[in-house]
Amino acid sequence: MDTTVADPLVGRVLDGRYRIESRIARGGMATVYLARDLRLDRVIAIKVMHAGLASDEDFVARFIGEAKAAAALSHPNVVAVYDQRTDGEHVFLVMEYVAGHTLRDALSSVRRFGPRAALEIMQPVLAALGAAHxxxxxxxxxxxxxxxxxxxxxxxxxxxGLARAETASKMTKTGIIIGTVGYLAPEQVVSGDAGVRSDVYAAGVMLFELLTGRLPHQADTPLAVAYKHVNETVPPPSSVVPGIPTRVDELVTDATSHDPQRRPQDANQYLAEVAEVFGGLPPDIDRRIQDASGNDTRVLETPAAGPHTAVLDANTLPAAQRPERTRTDRAIGALTGRYVLLALGLVAAVILGWAVWYQTSGQYERVPSSVVGMKVTDARDRLESAGLHVQTAKPVYDDRVHKGGVVRTDPPAGSRIAKGETVTLTPSRGITPKKVPDVEGKSLDDAEQTLEDEGFTVGRTSRTPSQTVPRDSVVGTDPEAGARLSPDEPVGIVVSTGMSMPGLIGQNGDAAANQLRSMGLKVKVEKKKVDGKPADTVLEQDPAEGTGVSRGDDVTLVVNKRDCIVDAGPFEFGCNDGEPTENIPVPNMTGRDVNDARRALEDSGFKVKVTGFGGSTVRFQSPSDGEAPRGSTVTIVRGP
Known part of the structure; x- marks a missing residue:
């Protein structure tokens, strides 16, 4: 524990509950303390954010959000996050206290691990990362x-606590790239991008370090190390420690490829590959590699014998510390040694034979990693052909596996399982849903491009009349804009056929013309005389009823001409080409463009007077409805 410097937080009780007892470590973003939860009476660890970062509201908000996400992780290989709190200027996490030591401590004590020991450590690490991914x-x-x-x-x-949602932004507000430079993936250095494959890259670097005892890229400054991550590949570990198998080399070089797409897709797939290689390693490979290299024989013992303990052979002790042996002792020892070696050889042969039988007897299978991402039907066939039973779990959304593919298996990919046992496949419901974009008013081509740019699949195109959307423009989508939908589900597009031409035959000609003008159509009225039909009624229309039309389209009405009436009681009609002078309906142009309104009123047979204080929209009209004599003046008032 770091107790060399007096710490003002030691002895304080945060949030009235957590008593700080001692400082454990101090890092670049926070300090970790040993503490006690007074309410539950248990030992905990508390990570307190540094004051400079705690004053950054955006950083604190992100820290709190990510702490909640981390607290949702429940996995035996993940340090649990119990709580997140703020006490005055102190923003802190409450975490499980793990009594023990770090992998860095273990690596420092043994200098490097053999392949089996290194892969044994990597498996629970990747299982924890896989749960996060x-x-x-x-x-x-x-x-x-x-x-x-x-x-x-x-x-x-x-x-x-430093984790971030995969869809979150690339950098902090201050531009700091989160991560330690020796383990940064090239994309993190270049653009700040950090995805699940960036974790895979760091895990590959860590595996290199466990196998060789050093990082793959070293330089005098962090910037120079970052430069090497971008411009140099991670070498195979066997280039540093001869004898490391090719398949172990490939675990490192594949995970640290500069192209993220060439790495395992996430920690779960990397775990499956590591487990498969681990299962194929000879039991004594660590000892053989270390003996061949001339180093001390140091191995990682099993957990039952103590965690990651360095073990020294007596033969590796300095000569002054070795026990003195007589000539007789040496002779007896030599004779005895032959029998011991023979016995050990027989035992090793039996053990090796049993191991080979155990691995190849046909009684067991490994859940193949290739089924993840495969269609469920194909995965079922693959597993059943290997003698395993298959059942299907409830589908879930997944950001990496498309609809109908296998998201994960239980047992996990790479696990060893007896024939006849059951593997559960979890299918994908599709990519995680997101909002459908608004494409109303766009052309069909532009709408399709927008949907594809957002990652959606374009579905069926349908057409419908619309009084507001021009012909051949998009009315909307199915489902509608703003709805959440998996990008694996198709989005239908609804295109406008324009306004529907009303049926006007038999209606009053002036009323029919005004109705069409209020729709923004250009109306041409033709007259002809048809006996037996009411005067001033529509005889024909073009386009026909139900035809799609748009504002500005030309339409024609044929109206039955009335006879010229000279004497009609209280009405005085003047004959003009057989058309009497009379009152006609006044179309209401309020809210329309002033120029459009002027043309529509003049086309209806009125004179127009425009007044107002600027603007291009009709705000008032007099008269605004009813009827008025043909040729009379309609006043419109413009406004903004």
């Missing part, structure tokens, strides 16, 4: 310091 979280700071080993040998991954 399934929850949509990216750790972003995978390194040995964030891997804790409990006193009983359990491995736990810490510092998910």
């Amino acid at each position: 399934r929850a949509g979280l990216v750790h972003r700071d995978v390194k040995p310091e964030n891997v804790l080993i409990t006193e009983d040998g359990q491995v736990k991954v810490a510092d998910f």
Whole structure:
């Protein structure tokens, strides 16, 4: 524990509940303390954000949101987050306290691990990261310091407080790239991008370090190290430690590819690959590699014997510390040694034979990693052909697997399972739903492009009349804009056929013409005489009823001409080409463009007077409805 500097928080009780007892460590963003939860009477760890970051409201908001997401993770290999609180200027996380040491401590004590020991450590680490990736979280700071080993040998991954939702923004407000430079993926250095494959890259770097005892890229400054991540590939570990198998090399080089698409798709797939390679390694490979390299024989013991303990052979002790042996002792020892070696050889042969039988006897199968992402029907066939029973769980949304594909298996991919046992497949309901964009008013081509740019699939196109949307423009979508839909589900597009031409035959000619003008159509009225039909009624119309029309289209009405009446009692009609002078309906132009309104009123047979104080919209009209004599003046008042 770091107790060299007096800390003003030690001894304080935060939020009236958490008593700070001592400082454990101090990092670049926060300080970790050993504390006690006074309410539950248990030992905990508290991570207090540094004051400079705590004053940044955006950073604090993100920190709190991410803490909630991390608290939702429930996995035996993840350090649990219990609570998030603020006490005055102190913003802090309450976490599980893990008694033990870090993987960095273990690595420092043994210098490097053999392939089996390294892959044994990586599996619980990747299981923890895989749980986070399934929850949509990216750790972003995978390194040995964030891997804790409990006193009983359990491995736990810490510092998910720095994790971010995969869809979150790339950088902090201050432009700091989160992560430790020795483990940063090239895309994090170049653009700040951090996805699940960035965690896979860091895990690959960490595996290189466990195998070789050093990081792959080293330089005098962090900037120079970052430059190497972008411009140099991670070498195979065997280039540093001869004898490391090719398949172990490939676990490192595949995970640290500069192209994220060439890496395992997430920690779950990487775990499956690591487990498969681990299962195929000879039991004594760690000892053979270390003996061949001339180093001390140091191995990682099993958890039952103590977590990650360095073990020294007596033969590796300095000569002054070795027990003195007589000539007789040496002779007896040599003779005895032959029988011992023979016995050990026989035992090793039996064990090796049993191991080979166990791996290849046909009684067991490994859940293949290739079924993740495969169509459920194909995955079922693959597993059943291997002698396994298959059942299907409730489908879930997933950001990486399209609808109908396998999101995960239980047991996980790479697990060893007896023939006849059951594997549960979880299908994808599709990519996680998001909002359908608004494409109303766009052309069909533009609407399709917008949907595709947002990741949606374009579905069926239908057409419908619309009084407001021009012909061939988009009325809307199915489902409507703003609805949440998986991008794997098609989005239908509804296109306007324009306004529907009303049926006007038999109606009063002037009323019919005014109705069409109020729709924004250009009306041409023709007269002809048809005996037996009422005067001034519509005889024909073009286009026909139900035809789609748009504002500005030309339409024609044929109206029955009335006879010229000279004497009609109280009405005085003047004959003009057989048309009497009379009152006609006044179309209401309120809200219309002034120029459009003027043309419509003049086309209806009125004179127009425009007044007002500027603007292009008709705000008032007199008269605004009813009838008025043909040729009389209609006043419109313009306004903004």
